[in-house]
C-alpha cells in the first residue's frame with residue numbers, strides 16, 4: 284500500500300473536486316519519486332485529452348497535450364488511452380509517438396514518459412496517468428507498482444467524478460446511443476493534426492432503412508435501430524471513436540494504422556457487424572448502411588469531412604450503397620450526373636428521347652437474329668447523343684423508371700411495326716437499371732407497353748448489367764429477376780466480366796443469356812489471359828444452356844476468332860452501329876434470319892464487294908448512327 288493512499292481516499296470520500304484530488308496525488312508521487320513529474324489527463328467523451336492535473340509540467344507542454352485527440356501517435360497518454368494499455372516510451376527523442384510534442388518535451392528536459400490508461404465503469408478510457416523522467420530509461424519494478432496503484436486511485440476518483448459530471452457529459456453525449464454527439468465530433472475534428480497526409484481518415488455512415496422502419500413500425504422501433512446500429516458500429520471500429528452526428532448518421536475518426544492501409548476492409552467490418560437481425564421494439568430489422576470515406580490528404584480537417592460527405596452522397600445517389608471512398612474527380616462526377624439528370628428529365632418531358640437499334644448477328648451466317656435497343660437523346664438543336672453520355676442519369680430512381688417506361692413503349696411500337704411488315708422479327712434487348720428493380724413495377728410496365736401493342740413477351744429480353752445485379756443488394760434483384768423469368772420474360776446479364784460477378788452467380792441467379800463485355804473482345808490475342816476466360820465462359824454457358832453474345836466486335840479477326848471458340852452470336856461496329864428505326868427496318872428486310880432471300884450482314888470490307896452502297900452507309904453512319 285502506498286503511504287499516501289489513505290490521504291487520497293479520504294479526499295475522494297469527502298467529495299473534494301476531482302482536480303484537487305488528482306493534483307494532490309501528483310504531488311504525493313513526485314515527493315515519493317524525486318525528479319519524476321506526474322500528470323493526470325482526462326479523456327472526454329469525444330476522445331480529446333484534457334490536463335486535469337500537471338502541477339510540475341511546463342505550462343506550454345501541458346497546453347499542447349490538452350486538446351489532442353487520443354490516437355496511436357498522440358504522445359504516451361494519447362496512445363495509452365487509445366490502445367487501452369500501458370505505453371512505455373523510454374526515449375522521447377527517438378520515438379515516433381512523440382513526434383508532435385518532442386521539441387517541447389526535450390526543451391523541458393524530459394527524456395522518457397510512461398503512461399497507463401484510466402478506464403471508466405463501461406470499460407471506455409476516461410483518462411491517462413503519466414510519469415515523466417529526466418533520463419531515457421525503462422521503469423523499475425517498484426515504479427511499475429506505483430503506477431498501477433495510482434491508476435486504481437485515479438479510477439476511483441474519475442469514476443466518481445463521471446457521475447458528478449453527468450450534466451457536463453450530457454452536452455457532448457447523445458442520449459439515445461450514449462455515443463459522443465455532433466458537438467463532440469466538431470471538437471474532435473478540429474483537434475486533428477493535418478500535417479501528415481494519410482495519418483487519419485473519416486467514415487460517415489448513413490443508415491439505409493431508418494425511414495422505412497419509422498414509417499412501418501413507429502419511432503420506438505426506429506430508435507431501437509439507431510441504438511443497435513450505433514452500438515455495433517462503435518464496437519466494430521474500436522479503438523477508434525464513433526460519433527452519432529444526428530438522425531441516421533454516424534461518423535468514425537479512423538486512426539488505427541491497419542485500418543488506414545485498407546479502408547475498404549475496415550468499412551467491411553461495419554457491414555459485417557450490421558448484418559445480423561436486430562430486435563427493434565419487438566420488430567426484427569436487419570440494419571443496413573452506406574458509408575462514405577476520405578483520407579487526410581494535405582488539406583484541412585473540414586475538407587476531409589466534406590470529401591467523406593461527397594463520397595457518401597455519391598454512394599447513396601448511385602444506388603449501389605456499400606462503401607465509396609473519395610477520389611479527386613468525385614465532385615465533377617456528381618455535377619456531371621446532376622447535369623445528365625436534368626437533361627434527360629427535360630428530354631423526356633419534351634419527347635426528345637428515342638430508341639436506336641444495333642443488330643445482333645449469327646457469327647457464321649451473319650444474319651440478324653435480334654436487335655438491342657439503345658437510348659438516344661436528341662438535343663434541342665437536333666444533335667443525337669448516345670446513352671454513354673447520359674448513362675449516369677439512370678442511377679436516379681425517378682429518371683430511370685421514366686426512361687425505361689418510355690423506351691419500352693417506343694420499342695414495343697417499333698416491334699409491332701416490324702411484325703406487321705411481315706419481318707420474321709425474333710427479339711429485342713432492352714437495358715434496365717437497378718432502380719427499375721427497386722421500383723418493383725416492371726411487370727406492370729411490360730403489360731402497359733408490350734401488352735398494349737399486342738407484342739408477345741417472347742420477343743423481349745431484358746438486359747441487366749452485371750454491375751447492377753451483384754453486390755450487397757443482390758438479393759432483391761435476383762428475387763425480382765427470378766419472378767420476371769417465371770412470368771416468361773427472358774433476362775440477359777450485360778457487361779459480363781466487368782463487375783464482381785463470378786460464374787457461381789449463374790447458379791444462384793439463373794439467366795437466359797450473357798453478354799461478354801467488349802473489353803474482353805478487344806483483348807483476344809493468343810497469349811492474353813482474356814482468351815482463356817472467354818473460352819471458359821463460352822464452354823460453361825453452353826453446358827448451362829445459356830446463350831452467349833459477344834459485344835463490341837470491331838474486326839473480322841475478332842468475329843472469326845469468337846466463332847472458332849464456339850461463340851454463336853455477336854454484336855459490334857464490325858456489323859453495324861446503332862441506327863434509327865428506318866435504317867433498322869432496311870437492315871432487317873435484307874439480313875433478318877428467316878427472311879425470304881435473306882443474305883448475311885457481312886463485315887464492312889466483304890460488303891464493299893457485294894453491297895457497296897449499304898456498306899458505305901453503315902460505315903459512315905448515314906443511316907443515322909450517331910458518332
Ligand code: C2E
Pocket residue numbers: 641656657658669670671672674677686687690714715716746748777778801834835836837854855856857861
Ligand atoms: P451496353 O448495354 O453495353 O450497350 C452497348 C454500348 O456499346 C452502346 O453504347 C453501343 O453503341 C456501344 N457499342 C456497340 N458496338 C460497339 C463496338 O463495336 N465498339 C464500341 N466501342 N462500342 C460499341 P451506348 O448506346 O452509348 O450505350 C451505353 C450504355 O448505356 C449501354 O451499354 C447501356 O448500359 C446504357 N443504356 C443504353 N440504352 C439504355 C436504356 O434504354 N436504358 C438504360 N437503363 N440504359 C441504357
Ligand code: CA
Pocket residue numbers: 655714746777
Ligand atoms: Ca446492353
Ligand code: CA
Pocket residue numbers: 777778798800834
Ligand atoms: Ca454491354
